[in-house]
Amino acid sequence: MSIHTPRIEKKVTLSTIAKMKGVEPITMVTAYDALFAQLFDGEVEMILVGDSLNMSFYGKADTLSATMDQMIYHTQAVCNGAKHACIVFDMPFGSYLTPQQALENAARVYRETCADAVKVEGGKEKVAVVKALSQNGIAVVAHIGLMPQHVRSEGGYKVRGKDEADIEALVEDALALEEAGAVIVLVEGVKAEAAKRITEAVKVPTIGIGAGSETDGQVLVWSDMFGFFEAFTPKFVKQYCNGAKEVRKGLEQYVSEVKSRAFPDEKHSY
Numbered sequence: 001m002s003i004h005t006p007r008i009e010k011k012v013t014l015s016t017i018a019k020m021k022g023v024e025p026i027t028m029v030t031a032y033d034a035l036f037a038q039l040f041d042g043e044v045e046m047i048l049v050g051d052s053l054n055m056s057f058y059g060k061a062d063t064l065s066a067t068m069d070q071m072i073y074h075t076q077a078v079c080n081g082a083k084h085a086c087i088v089f090d091m092p093f094g095s096y097l098t099p100q101q102a103l104e105n106a107a108r109v110y111r112e113t114c115a116d117a118v119k120v121e122g123g124k125e126k127v128a129v130v131k132a133l134s135q136n137g138i139a140v141v142a143h144i145g146l147m148p149q150h151v152r153s154e155g156g157y158k159v160r161g162k163d164e165a166d167i168e169a170l171v172e173d174a175l176a177l178e179e180a181g182a183v184i185v186l187v188e189g190v191k192a193e194a195a196k197r198i199t200e201a202v203k204v205p206t207i208g209i210g211a212g213s214e215t216d217g218q219v220l221v222w223s224d225m226f227g228f229f230e231a232f233t234p235k236f237v238k239q240y241c242n243g244a245k246e247v248r249k250g251l252e253q254y255v256s257e258v259k260s261r262a263f264p265d266e267k268h269s270y
């Protein structure tokens with residue numbers, strides 16, 4: 001039986017999230033399985049089943065090879081663990097190239113998982129996709145700024161909003177996507193000033209990652225924030241614990257105790 005009392009006891013819906021803009025910062029983390037979803041549920045308002053799982057969970061170099069089947073499988077697992085958080089499904093690369101394809105894939109997400117919304121990467125050029133989804137009853141989180149699915153076409157992960165022209169372009173993207181029906185704008189890898197201007201411009205909540213402190217909420221990838229992903233730590237990631245170090249410490253002790261026959265002792269035997 002769990003002795004932990006969760007902070008959040010009711011299901012967090014998208015309308016709860018909408019009302020938090022300007023009132024209380026929104027917290028979001030990624031999760032890819034039931035075990036961690038259950039740990040995070042009741043603490044954060046939102047869980048993102050991010051295609052970052054392709055890197056942190058599957059060990060791939062980027063997010064591009066994540067598939068609909070994979071994302072559905074992991075979202076179903078997250079749904080088994082999370083009963084309160086508002087859950088966002090990250091549409092994988094190539095799954096929303098046209099409004100029709102996006103609609104078919106996103107309808108599958110609603111049919112087969114408990115996700116509350118789907119996330120798509122892209123600015124103004126994705127207006128038709130966002131419109132098609134939102135007009136057909138599918139809630140959309142629009143992801144702008146640094147878009148990891150563009151890593152190959154752009155030759156790397158590039159911080160956006162470094163000059164006035166780019167800030168204005170990002171604000172225009174956000175406004176166009178809001179107008180198309182997006183319920184949240186997720187802003188990644190932009191200068192803090194750009195994120196602030198976007199947040200002031202739109203009526204829907206913004207959630208930032210590597211976007212400074214002025215967005216309506218924050219998201220981090222769980223394996224980064226808890227120190228499990230050791231390949232590299234981006235500047236914007238704060239490590240809240242050193243997960244890899246703790247696991248290694250426990251594992252070393254286990255190996256040593258098995259080797260010395262200290263484990264299992266009487267207390268851990270039938």
Ligand code: KIV
Pocket residue numbers: 030048049050051052053090186188209219221
């Ligand atoms: O896939 C993911 O985890 C994301 C976050 C980086 C926002 O899109």
